[in-house]
Amino acid sequence: MAITSAFASWPPYAWLSLILVIPVVTLLHDIWVWMRMPPGPTPLPFVGNKFQLPQKSPWIQFQDWSKKYGPIFTIWIGRKPTIVLSDPVIAQELLEKRSTKYSSRPRMVAMGEILWDGASILVQPYGKQWSTRRKLLHQAMTPKALKMYKPAQTAEASRLCQHLLDRPADWEKLLERYTSSIVFSVAYGHRIDSLNAEVIRDRFKFMTYAASLNVPGRYMVESWPFLKYIPDVLAPWKADIKAHGREEATANMALVDVVRSDLARARTRGDDIPDSLCKLLLELREKEHIPLSDRDFSYIPASLFGAGSDTTASTLCSAFLALVTHPDTLAAAHAELDSVIGPSRSPTFDDEPHLPYIRALAKEVLRWRPVAVLGGTPHASTEDDHYEGYYIPSGTTILGNSWAINLNEEYYPNPHHFDPTRFLDSAMAERAKNLTPLSGRAHPAKAGHSSFGWGRRICPGADLAANSLFIALAKILWAFDVAPRKGVVYDTFKYTEGFNIRPQKFECDITIRSEAHREVLLRDSKEAEGVLEKFTPFGE
Numbered sequence: 001m002a003i004t005s006a007f008a009s010w011p012p013y014a015w016l017s018l019i020l021v022i023p024v025v026t027l028l029h030d031i032w033v034w035m036r037m038p039p040g041p042t043p044l045p046f047v048g049n050k051f052q053l054p055q056k057s058p059w060i061q062f063q064d065w066s067k068k069y070g071p072i073f074t075i076w077i078g079r080k081p082t083i084v085l086s087d088p089v090i091a092q093e094l095l096e097k098r099s100t101k102y103s104s105r106p107r108m109v110a111m112g113e114i115l116w117d118g119a120s121i122l123v124q125p126y127g128k129q130w131s132t133r134r135k136l137l138h139q140a141m142t143p144k145a146l147k148m149y150k151p152a153q154t155a156e157a158s159r160l161c162q163h164l165l166d167r168p169a170d171w172e173k174l175l176e177r178y179t180s181s182i183v184f185s186v187a188y189g190h191r192i193d194s195l196n197a198e199v200i201r202d203r204f205k206f207m208t209y210a211a212s213l214n215v216p217g218r219y220m221v222e223s224w225p226f227l228k229y230i231p232d233v234l235a236p237w238k239a240d241i242k243a244h245g246r247e248e249a250t251a252n253m254a255l256v257d258v259v260r261s262d263l264a265r266a267r268t269r270g271d272d273i274p275d276s277l278c279k280l281l282l283e284l285r286e287k288e289h290i291p292l293s294d295r296d297f298s299y300i301p302a303s304l305f306g307a308g309s310d311t312t313a314s315t316l317c318s319a320f321l322a323l324v325t326h327p328d329t330l331a332a333a334h335a336e337l338d339s340v341i342g343p344s345r346s347p348t349f350d351d352e353p354h355l356p357y358i359r360a361l362a363k364e365v366l367r368w369r370p371v372a373v374l375g376g377t378p379h380a381s382t383e384d385d386h387y388e389g390y391y392i393p394s395g396t397t398i399l400g401n402s403w404a405i406n407l408n409e410e411y412y413p414n415p416h417h418f419d420p421t422r423f424l425d426s427a428m429a430e431r432a433k434n435l436t437p438l439s440g441r442a443h444p445a446k447a448g449h450s451s452f453g454w455g456r457r458i459c460p461g462a463d464l465a466a467n468s469l470f471i472a473l474a475k476i477l478w479a480f481d482v483a484p485r486k487g488v489v490y491d492t493f494k495y496t497e498g499f500n501i502r503p504q505k506f507e508c509d510i511t512i513r514s515e516a517h518r519e520v521l522l523r524d525s526k527e528a529e530g531v532l533e534k535f536t537p538f539g540e
């Protein structure tokens with residue numbers, strides 16, 4: 001009471017000074033931080049670089065800025081600093097060597113906290129909750145588990161070729177069906193025969209809604225997180241997000257129930273169901289305590305679709321664009337496949353060690369047009385740090401600009417030229433010996449590119465994705481000519497916008513290479529039916 005009356009007795013000039021002091025102190029604090037952080041385009045007070053950020057393809061502007069400000073620079077989104085990395089060595093030094101400090105995610109209140117209530121691994125902060133989920137996910141991605149998925153991946157790749165034979169003009173949708181079916185088989189032991197399957201339509205609906213929440217400036221709660229505690233009746237926007245969250249959670253739990261019933265039925269019959277992440281987790285849960293509610297548990301297999309289907313399909317779309325714009329690579333791939341495999345059978349995973357050019361081609365696509373163009377979900381730091389004399393405060397968002405990193409000519413001379421030979425074992429070994437700047441230094445990552453991210457948050461599905469890419473490309477290239485269509489002008493920079501990118505729609509000619517190849521494909525697709533029989537499809 002005494003304090004209130006003391007304030008009330010303040011003269012107007014004292015009030016005015018107080019109102020001015022708060023923003024001035026805040027601004028001085030921001031300037032102090034800004035001066036010590038890596039350089040970058042000059043921000044405006046309180047709004048940061050908002051007016052300099054491009055509406056489209058920010059990765060290209062970021063690459064230009066890296067040439068002006070250096071391979072580590074800062075941009076400000078409002079009062080929040082974001083560091084953008086454009087060199088693989090710096091990305092490795094911060095995100096991998098100092099991973100205890102750089103493995104969190106920036107707070108995404110509307111999407112991560114209100115919609116998903118902290119259940120999704122993709123945006124979860126670094127800590128116990130995240131590591132519990134990550135360990136469970138890893139159990140389904142061990143080398144042994146990956147081997148178990150190969151027959152289904154091979155069968156799906158044969159089915160993809162059969163579909164391309166029948167409906168070549170639909171190639172993009174056919175690639176999407178292929179990757180969706182693999183992800184659903186791995187997650188739940190059920191295949192996808194059509195993109196019109198209800199589960200797929202649901203997944204796309206959930207993903208579109210989640211992405212719509214993540215538009216900068218759309219929700220004040222991102223700047224003022226305390227607003228998430230306003231009761232739902234007073235905040236219809238929040239009630240709406242929560243209703244969508246409940247719908248998604250119900251759908252995720254229903255998918256787990258499908259596998260639970262599959263298991264129960266198989267036990268009564270005395271047979272088995274296909275191995276899947278969900279089956280493995282349910283069996284584990286019977287043996288040991290998993291500290292997750294049913295709802296949180298259901299988000300683990302569900303996360304696979306959002307993270308793994310579109311990314312793999314988009315990479316295959318980029319491969320088609322690379323093939324039609326670089327015909328010499330198609331010729332080189334055909335030469336290898338003809339000499340190692342011949343026309344009387346199609347390639348399998350057993351042939352992988354003998355198909356170095358196809359393996360290299362899959363890697364070069366990941367480098368040439370990285371689908372997760374800004375490194376996927378950003379990292380965030382959880383401790384203050386210093387790097388090369390610069391200050392990086394705790395809570396900084398870190399973006400690995402995969403576009404700038406993978407197309408950095410210090411590591412990849414003539415970077416926009418699609419050239420699989422960069423990834424032949426001999427070329428990689430040679431580069432590792434000759435560290436000559438500006439003529440191809442060795443990239444520090446074992447894979448030779450950074451398209452799967454870094455450190456503790458590195459993509460857990462990378463090997464599964466690499467297998468899906470290899471077997472699809474090996475079989476498609478073995479069977480078909482993928483050629484430019486007469487009169488079409490191709491632009492290798494014409495890509496979609498967004499979190500994950502893919503080439504904008506284009507047409508090309510996909511034709512079977514010979515009658516012998518066609519016969520083999522027909523035989524393969526019969527065999528594939530036998531393998532996929534166990535993976536009953538989700539219906540339309």
Ligand code: HEM
Nearest residue numbers: 122307308311312372375376452453454457458459461465
């Ligand atoms: C070509 C295909 C793929 C690409 C390019 C890709 C790329 C990425 C990238 C860049 C990240 C962020 C890494 C980081 O924060 O440093 C990521 C995260 C993730 N990916 Fe993938 N991914 C692909 C396929 C898959 C597949 C097939 C799965 C699952 C089966 C998957 C599951 C995940 C998950 C669960 C995360 C989040 C990990 C975490 O936050 O701890 N991805 N991916």
